[in-house]
Amino acid sequence: MSWLERVSAGAETAPSGGRSKRRVFGLLPWVLLALALLLVVSQVRRPALLVEVWVPWIEVGILAFVMTAIILTGGIDLSVGSMVALTGMVQAVLWQDWGWSIEAAAGGALLAGAMAGGVNGFLVIAGLSPLVATLATMALYRGLAITVAGGDRITGFPQSFLDMGRLLGIPSQFWLAGLVLVGMVVLVHHSRFGRWCFAMGDNRQAARFAAVPVNKVEGVLYTINGLVAASVAVLGAMRHDASIPDAHIGTELQVIACVVVGGTLITGGRGSVLRSLLGLAVISHLDVGLQFLSSRLVWLTAESRLIAIGILLILVAVWNQRSQKES
């Protein structure tokens, strides 16, 4: 394996090429985005349809904006998908079986989300590795989501509730995404809290020794994540008129993929929320574009979309890694 050693050593000691090279490297995601956009636009006949097609990816994006902050601190939350499913079921059960009004049930779902996130935060603060702790709660919350209603989906929400699924003719998910995006950009990049996140991700112990309230930061972030997951669940119920216990399986991986493609370091300490938006844009455009294309090209099937996204993820991640080394 000595050739491998040589190659990887070469990568580490590559001469720095200065700023111009870094710019070229940084451009790649934009180029990919443009290509993917071209792909989509060339396929679309009815733009209104496009908005609808995009909703699942917007949901992923909403979660990715919060996940960026968590990953920046050196953490991760694998349980997001399960939290969305669980809170959706909580809302439905509160409404259907407990006779709560649908608004109160939605509030209950948000509370449940905050609690589920809070439990994640507590486990991480207690000293468990975030990866393992949220792996456990991912299974746990999914199990609860299936248990609360015996594994059945719940439908038939009141029309007034379903009407809130759109605001000014646009699916509410888009509005939530905007809100969360602005909120997280301010929180992460323009506040004291955000500075703490970066410091913790770079060196948790040093941050603690510098009087950064690491436990508070983690508790708050994981709770926000639960809360946002619950919001996604409530809006999802409006849109589909259903709460589904096995919804959002595998969403956590899509969310993490967006963050990584955006260039946030998976080990923390470096990254940005806006770049996760870029990551979301690249992945979703590619996916939607290929979806449209596949209706015309027989050989372009579901599996080639999977493979294309996997390869894209690795390529962009390598590219980001290289460009960061250059700087």
Add this chain to the structure above:
Amino acid sequence: MENDDNPILQAVNIRRTYPGVVALGGVSLELNPGEVHALVGENGAGKSTLIKIICGALAPDSGELFFQGRAVAWPNPVAARTRGIVTVHQEPELFPTLSVAENMAMASGLPLRGSGLVDWKRVNRQARETVRQIGERIDVRQPASRLSVAHRQMIQVAAAILQNARVVVLDEPTSALSEEEARWLFQQIERLKAGGAGILYISHRQEEIFRLSDRITVLRDGLRVWTRARQAVGPEETIEAMVGRPASTVGASRSSQPDSPTPKEGPVRLQVSGFTDRIGRFRQIDLEVGSGEIVGIYGLVGAGRSEFARGVFGLRPADGLVRIDGNPCEIRRPREALQAGIAYVPEDRLSQGLCLGLPVRSNAVLSTLRRWTRGLLASRTREQQATRQVAGRLAVRYRSTEQPVQQLSGGNQQKVVLGRWLLAQPKVLILDEPTRGVDVGAKAEIHRHLRLLAGEGCAILLISSELPEVMEHADRVVVFREGEIAGEFDPRQTGPARVAAVALPRQSTEELSAAEARSAGSRARGRSFNELALLLCVAGLGLWLTVSTEGFSLLNLLTHASLWAILGLAAASVIIGRGIDISIGSMVALSAASAAMVLKLPYSAEILIPVAILAGLLAGTAAGVLNSVLALLGGLHPIVVTLGTLTIYRGLVIAMLGGKPMTGLPPEFGRLAIDPATGFRGSVAVAVLVVLLVYLWMAHTRSGRQVYALGSSPRAAGLLGLSRARLWPVTFGLGGLLAGVAGVLQLSMGQQMQARLGAGWELSAIAVAVIGGVGITGGRGTVLGVVLGALLLRLVNSALVRWGVSDQQTDLVVGSLILAALLLDLAWRGWKR
């Protein structure tokens, strides 16, 4: 035998450059047998690079190395060590999760028996002999993380003697040693010298250099200034040569500083009374520090000085009263200490002081962020202004406020940490070893600033294990001994010898280490508690199910558990080597699909089955190896890579199946896993074989132990020439191979192949490993534990079915089990804080 006139080690014109920096610009050095050769220079002069080249951790760009008269080029540090070049690094790099004995043997390669397996008896025997050399009682089977830094260094020196080393490189060997331990070290150096070994001695401490060395070589900016006999030079000359300017301009001791104020009796700023640590590292400490006073705290390593400082700063729980300016303060966490006006510069700059990847600005303003925010928003401009102001005051050398702090030299980094606390305008400043590993110039500047700060009314606690530092710079010296204050001195009226004598422990080290050994013994038992508890759970639950349930078949249970044991081992082998693979489920599907494709070929079953099995295993292995290669070549975190390949492999599977499940496999193939005619469970047999082989490999072979070493500490492994590039293809490949075994078994049991096969299994596999006690951060875990974890998981599942809980709730069970296992483990190891 070598001739005494010829150098034993000779470096000729060694050059080594890093990107943008010439670390060594053609340095030559000769080391004679029976000689102590001191190597001195400021930080960044090239000493560490030269040592690394000599010990084989780094290859020179050009130049030659001669050992015993022959030109050599070390492929890795182990090669140099086996030829007799022993290096004791400044902070000995250890594998914290491996035993002391294994750590000692790892450096020169684990001894093997005739069968090719590791000879553990010999490993432990050699270790005990080495420990006897130091005259201390240390349990060599305890994990190395329990050793103090002093013991680590002493053990390495003792090992060098036993190994009959020809060249011993000592890098700042006394930085963590007490005076007594240092004396022991100097005796050993004499012993090595008398035995004809050549010793290369690197130190910042002038008095040691002039006491020990025969010759001195000074390096500056990657070049050799001169090499002279010790008798021919004086300390001033050496310092001049190191810094490149006259010695009189360096150093700012009390004597050389005319404006040094005599300590005025200012009001008491910090008053600590009855301060006691929760676990007894310090007891009943009463201490007062006045405004403008510098109080030195001296004591041996382990005397409780740093623990005391952290207690005051709220980093560890302690009882007692702290008053600032007479007001009692309750300090339970660093923020409260900061608000009370206490600042703490920690002893380890790199791991406790700095966020190395962040810019100078972020590091400097980290503790005072609120002051630089405008309204609710942080302001980068104001942060930069603050950084420039404090960096200017401390004369930090840096290019820009946005430059990553890791690019700064050690002294400047320390100034950034100091600057962070200056911005907080503390009333009380505690500094823990502020000048360790800092060059002479920066050291003097730091001391000058301490005096200035005191002049502004700050109360300063200066903790140091360098007696001259506290004697020279403190107004009052407090000596810590075994967690208590043993004495208080005026350094102007007391000789250093008296202070040092007070610091020596009353309890003999013999007794102390016996006590340590006892507690370590109980901890060692604690480690196997994990497996014992698992075993009890498994046995109890299994027994209860067998007795209480009709139709409960242990064999069925084993059949299912065997699959999970194999998958758990797949996850564990990767995790123990500090990797992670979340594409296991997709790899299972990929190998099952490959086997299924072969089985559908139009040939007879006898030919197809072996080929199909082979194809399945190959596909899994190839996928695993590909994961590691992508991670290594791309420089990516394995989570990212396997997140990508997870979808790629799944896509391949769907493509191979063409969208339809594959059925109608030959019935002979189905009989491999379970033969209904004879009742033979092939899957159990395979699992037993796999478990045995993996156990042999992980616990009893060199390469298996190297995987543990890599997972335990990648840095220490790097010093032994063990890299991820060498080991990850093996661990990831093994993970893939085992996933392949599981895939083929599952195909045989299920008799059909569908696209979702194995989806989500990666999480269950990791769950089995974690329940079995595998540490997610690497280097920890056993094969037995994983097998027990798999059994437990299946048993709990069966028990739930027995209780009438539906099969759908597997997730709930898995989740709660992982959590329970983790929380138990956490409770057992004691809460982190």
